[in-house]
Amino acid sequence: xxxxxxxxSKSISxxxxxxxxxxxxxxxxxxxxxxxxMLEEVVVTAQKREENSQDVPITMAALGSEKLEAFGIxxxxxxxxxxxxxxxxQQYGYTVIYLRGVGSESFLPNSEPxxxxxxxxxxxxxxxxxxxxxxxxxxxxxxxxxxGTLYGRSATGGAINxxxxxxxxxxxxxxxxxxxxxxxxxxxxxxxxxxxTNSTGVSFxxxxxxxxxxxxxxxxxxxxxxxxxxxSESYRVKLIQDFGDNIRITGIAQKTDxxxxxxxxxxxxxxxxxxxxxxxxxxxxxxxxxxxxxxxTDAELYGLIFEWEFDAVALKFVYSDQESLTYDRTTTDxxxxxxxxxxxxxxxxxxxxxxxxxxxxSTENSWMSDKLTWxxxxxxxxxxxxxxxIFFELSPELASGLVxxxxxxxxxxxxxxxxxxxxxxxxxxxxGKITIDSDSIFxxxxxxxxxxxxxxxxxxxxxxxxxxxxxxxxxxxxxFGTPTEEYFDSDDRSRNIRxxxxxxxxxxxxxxxxxxxxxWFASDxxxxxxxxxKGFKSQTYNILNFFSEPDEVDKSETTSLEIGFKSDLLDSxxxxxxxxxxxxxxxxxxxxxxxxxxxxxxxxxxxxxxxxGVEVDLLFQPMAxxxxxxxxxxxxxxxxxxxSDFKDGRGYDEDTGLAYGPGALTLxxxxxxxxxxxxxxxxxxxxxxxxxxxxxxxxxYIELAVxxxxxxxxxxxxxxxxxAEQAQYELYGARMSWMYEPKGITLTAYVNNIKDxxxxxxxxxxxxxxxxxxxxxxxxxxxxxxxx
Numbered sequence: 001x002x003x004x005x006x007x008x009s010k011s012i013s014x015x016x017x018x019x020x021x022x023x024x025x026x027x028x029x030x031x032x033x034x035x036x037x038m039l040e041e042v043v044v045t046a047q048k049r050e051e052n053s054q055d056v057p058i059t060m061a062a063l064g065s066e067k068l069e070a071f072g073i074x075x076x077x078x079x080x081x082x083x084x085x086x087x088x089x090q091q092y093g094y095t096v097i098y099l100r101g102v103g104s105e106s107f108l109p110n111s112e113p114x115x116x117x118x119x120x121x122x123x124x125x126x127x128x129x130x131x132x133x134x135x136x137x138x139x140x141x142x143x144x145x146x147x148g149t150l151y152g153r154s155a156t157g158g159a160i161n162x163x164x165x166x167x168x169x170x171x172x173x174x175x176x177x178x179x180x181x182x183x184x185x186x187x188x189x190x191x192x193x194x195x196x197t198n199s200t201g202v203s204f205x206x207x208x209x210x211x212x213x214x215x216x217x218x219x220x221x222x223x224x225x226x227x228x229x230x231x232s233e234s235y236r237v238k239l240i241q242d243f244g245d246n247i248r249i250t251g252i253a254q255k256t257d258x259x260x261x262x263x264x265x266x267x268x269x270x271x272x273x274x275x276x277x278x279x280x281x282x283x284x285x286x287x288x289x290x291x292x293x294x295x296x297t298d299a300e301l302y303g304l305i306f307e308w309e310f311d312a313v314a315l316k317f318v319y320s321d322q323e324s325l326t327y328d329r330t331t332t333d334x335x336x337x338x339x340x341x342x343x344x345x346x347x348x349x350x351x352x353x354x355x356x357x358x359x360x361x362s363t364e365n366s367w368m369s370d371k372l373t374w375x376x377x378x379x380x381x382x383x384x385x386x387x388x389x390i391f392f393e394l395s396p397e398l399a400s401g402l403v404x405x406x407x408x409x410x411x412x413x414x415x416x417x418x419x420x421x422x423x424x425x426x427x428x429x430x431x432g433k434i435t436i437d438s439d440s441i442f443x444x445x446x447x448x449x450x451x452x453x454x455x456x457x458x459x460x461x462x463x464x465x466x467x468x469x470x471x472x473x474x475x476x477x478x479x480f481g482t483p484t485e486e487y488f489d490s491d492d493r494s495r496n497i498r499x500x501x502x503x504x505x506x507x508x509x510x511x512x513x514x515x516x517x518x519x520w521f522a523s524d525x526x527x528x529x530x531x532x533x534k535g536f537k538s539q540t541y542n543i544l545n546f547f548s549e550p551d552e553v554d555k556s557e558t559t560s561l562e563i564g565f566k567s568d569l570l571d572s573x574x575x576x577x578x579x580x581x582x583x584x585x586x587x588x589x590x591x592x593x594x595x596x597x598x599x600x601x602x603x604x605x606x607x608x609x610x611x612x613g614v615e616v617d618l619l620f621q622p623m624a625x626x627x628x629x630x631x632x633x634x635x636x637x638x639x640x641x642x643x644s645d646f647k648d649g650r651g652y653d654e655d656t657g658l659a660y661g662p663g664a665l666t667l668x669x670x671x672x673x674x675x676x677x678x679x680x681x682x683x684x685x686x687x688x689x690x691x692x693x694x695x696x697x698x699x700x701y702i703e704l705a706v707x708x709x710x711x712x713x714x715x716x717x718x719x720x721x722x723x724a725e726q727a728q729y730e731l732y733g734a735r736m737s738w739m740y741e742p743k744g745i746t747l748t749a750y751v752n753n754i755k756d757x758x759x760x761x762x763x764x765x766x767x768x769x770x771x772x773x774x775x776x777x778x779x780x781x782x783x784x785x786x787x788x
Contacts, residue, residue: 036693037066037703038619038631044141046161047444047456048150048375049361053141054566057456057519057529059579061142061617065165068140070691070705072735072750074187074209076117076140076160081709081731083142084637084685085615089716090762090773091601092332093260093295094126100144101611101641101681102157102558102583104537105591105718106603108544109326109351109385109433112154114537114558116147119162120252122303122320123152125353125383135207135236136165136175136191145560145581146535148513149444149458152379156535156558156585167193167201167240174788175744181781185211199242207234214776215265217287220338228261228294246310252303259296265289266762266771268336270723272657274398275768278337283758283774289333291343299324312366316359322383324351329489334392336771340425341398342595346390347489350433353383374445379438386433386543391476391488392595399426399478426478429496432471432543432550438464444515456517456531464509468541471502471550502549504541509555511536525568534559537589542602546595548663553603558585573621583611588643588678590718592650593766594659602663606718607645609678614638629693636686641678643718649673651719652765659767676720682712682728700740707733716763723770729759744787751780 042064044053053062061083063073073079077088077095087098094107097115104114109126117124140162147155172194179187186209193203210231217224236254243249265287271278281288299322306317326349335341359377362369444458474496476483483495517531537556545551564579587605594602617635621628648670650661660668689707696702709731716724732754738747753776761775 036629036631036691037070038633038691039621040064040066042067042139044139045163046141046143047446048359049373054527054568054575057454057517057527057531057564059144059562059564059577059581059615061144062139063142064139065137068137070703070735070737071689071707072733072752073140076162079140079142079160081707081733082635082687082689084617084635084687085144085613085639086142087680087682087711087714089680089760091764092762093264093330096680097157098678098680099142099157100581100583100613100615100637101609101639101678102146102560102585103678103680104156104556104589105679106553106589106601108601109349109387111540111603112537114154114157116151116153116155116159117162118151118159119301120164120250120303121305121318121357122252122301122322123353123355123381124301125322125324125351125385135189135205135234136203138163138165144579145531145562145583146513146515146533146558148511148535149442149460149515149533150375152440152442152460152513153381153438153462153464153511154535154537156537156556164236164238165191165193165203167203167238168195170195170198175785177783177785179748179781179783181211181779183212183214183779185209185779185781187781187783201240203236203238205234205236208232213261213265215285215287215774217265217289217292218338219292220290221288223286224292228259228292230259230261232256232258246308248305248307250303250305250307252301252305254301256299256301257296258299259294261294264293264295264332264773266333266336266764266773268769268771270657270770271337272723272769273652273659273767274341275335275337275339275657278335278339278341278768280769281337283760283772285774285777287773288338289336290338290340291331291333293331293333294328295326295330296328297324297326297349309363312363314359314361314363316357316361318355318357318359320353320355322351322353325349329485334766335768337768340395341768342392342394344390344392345488346387348388349385350388351383351385353381355383356380371448372445374443376443377441379440379442381436381438384433384435386470387431388433388470389488390430390544392428392430392546394426394428396423396426424478424481427476427483428546429474429476429493430472430544430546432502432541433469434540434543435467435469436464436538437466438462438538452521454519454521456515456519458515460511460513462511462513462536462538464511464538466507466509466538466540468502468504468543468550471504471543472498473500473502473546474498500549502545504550507539507541507552509538511538511555511557525572527566528563529565530561530563532559532561540603544601553589554587554605556585556587556589556605558583560584571624573624575619576616577618578614578616580614581612584644585609585611590646590650592661592663593764594664595767604648604650604662606643606649606673607647608643609641609646610644611639611641611678611681613640627692629695631691631693632688633691634686634688636684638684639681640683641681643673643676643678646673646676646718649676649719651717651721652767654721654723657767657769671719673718673720676718677715679715679718682714684710684712686710700738703735703737703739705735705737716760717765719765721765721770724763724765726760726763729757730755731757746783746785746787748783748785749781750783751778752776753778 174192177189267281331345440462442460519529560583615637756778
């Protein structure tokens with residue numbers, strides 16, 4: 001059973017539910033109350049058309065730029081602090097997202113998340129370090145539940161839609177933002193946008209975040225003070241050209257460089273299985289490994305958006321070309337101990353993706369526009385990703401021991417190669433890339449049955465083909481000693497001995513994602529809605545199989561039924577929204593990390609998982625007339641997510657640490673995971689924030705804010721082993737800002753994780769036990785922003 005939350009947390013949650021929280025934007029507050037940044041109005045495009053967030057029959061959080069700044073949100077991973085039911089974790093440098101108990105343990109370059117990410121209508125491909133730093137944005141929309149109809153593949157749990165800042169119609173605008181904090185944190189951001197002519201506009205933005213190591217690595221007992229540090233840097237240019245009043249062309253170019261160091265510094269908190277002689281390490285900022293590690297990714301994105309509005313229909317074309325490459329030597333100490341057991345490193349993890357989307361949508365002059373709005377389109381995607389070369393470095397003792405686990409020709413070959421080796425590391429090499437070609441058509445329409453009753457119908461039809469190329473397994477001949485670095489970082493395979501080349505047939509799949517929603521406006525301020533929607537993740541291959549052929553991973557389908565309400569009450573001083581939902585996922589994707597799957601991950605399907613939950617969010621001005629600057633916000637979510645059919649589970653024995661299930665070298669039988677909790681899903685989560693604005697007349701404006709977030713315990717694995725469990729935790733934060741509008745100056749002091757709470761950002765169980773990486777400790781600093 002999971003650990004229950006404390007009495008203090010219960011009281012906090014009750015306070016949240018009874019009158020404290022909210023994430024939706026306010027659109028109809030009285031004029032004297034709009035000084036607080038929490039009360040900004042936000043228009044969303046969740047249904048591919050501009051609407052007030054309160055009019056959309058989708059449970060969502062809509063956050064404009066001012067609210068994001070007031071909350072201190074700097075990257076999408078920060079959203080989990082203010083959106084209950086949303087969880088961001090990491091696995092080997094990849095971001096793993098769960099929303100409402102729906103997600104996927106799949107990561108790596110060949111797989112997609114279950115929460116789709118979009119920037120300006122462009123789907124962002126999964127890659128190392130993907131956390132989407134929040135630069136100059138107009139808003140962020142977090143859509144909950146399957147969004148397969150309009151957002152397509154890999155939106156089974158929801159979608160995160162980021163809209164960049166719009167350009168001025170005339171003149172220019174911009175800002176400079178600089179911050180500094182402990183751990184020598186340095187944050188710089190700049191933005192400039194101008195209308196060059198009446199029909200031409202351009203913007204340029206720059207972002208850089210850098211800090212010293214929070215977690216320090218000791219390699220063979222020597223502290224690596226000069227170890228690589230975390231940083232991210234991004235450039236973005238947007239150009240807009242209008243032709244008359246109804247044609248607009250937008251060009252986008254973006255380059256991002258991300259290096260992750262802290263997320264890969266994991267300690268083995270429970271050595272088991274093959275970790276003979278290793279000592280357990282306590283979760284600590286000092287990480288004892290025998291290998292240095294880092295992950296660095298360079299990504300480029302180019303986009304073109306063409307919009308042409310006719311009298312009765314609007315045409316939109318969106319094109320994108322993305323490529324990311326994890327380069328340098330990306331090294332991970334696989335066993336997470338100070339002993340020389342096994343590590344893996346890669347060169348060139350490419351991810352590539354091109355998309356083409358054509359949209360037609362209704363306008364104010366369309367047929368039956370007084371009752372009918374619609375959007376339809378065609379979407380094409382071609383892309384893929386994988387590993388050019390990935391190497392496993394095995395100690396001589398471990399390599400010799402593994403030989404006994406294999407029979408037949410592979411075992412004979414391994415024995416012949418490795419038996420003479422006594423004091424040289426053995427290198428296994430593999431590679432493989434997935435290719436994707438996908439076509440889909442979609443349509444969705446909303447019809448007003450009566451002035452207060454709307455019906456929405458939509459569907460998406462997709463055909464997709466996936467292939468597996470360049471899939472192989474080699475052994476670098478150990479007789480001649482350790483190869484040079486130049487050998488690894490090249491196309492030279494002259495010392496390799498080919499064990500297997502894997503040629504697999506293409507996978508062809510057809511998917512349909514319908515959506516039906518009914519919404520009733522009981523009054524101008526209250527809406528009740530119900531919807532049923534479906535999303536899907538296409539079938540694919542496991543691309544890393546050292547000792548067996550790549551096997552197939554079946555398609556995963558998620559269907560959700562939801563009933564919700566949205567309301568503005570008490571003269572629009574209280575916004576109260578809520579929903580209940582029931583979700584069924586067929587063939588959810590689980591993961592097993594083990595040497596027999598290439599040492600990274602092997603994906604496989606459970607039969608079914610179910611998720612039931614309720615959530616509420618509020619935003620409240622308790623004293624709108626006496627103290628209009630006081631705003632209380634937050635939210636709460638209760639989720640029961642479990643595997644309802646999962647009889648062939650794979651994992652590691654809690655006592656011995658030995659692998660069990662299909663493919664395990666131990667030959668131990670699979671175990672029944674039916675009834676186990678879905679990973680990375682806390683049963684209860686909540687947040688509350690109090691924001692107080694104080695007018696200082698000619699001396700500007702002060703904003704004081706405190707916030708609290710709670711997450712219940714959750715497991716990192718489908719086996720629900722207590723050795724890979726995140727205990728419940730609480731986070732407190734505070735901010736103080738002084739704004740002086742005549743000069744466009746904002747000064748902010750902040751502190752996050754005030755209590756210096758220890759909790760995990762990554763945890764993985766493998767043949768050597770459980771390794772974990774701590775999330776950031778108490779961080780504090782100050783920022784200055786100058787608007788012009």
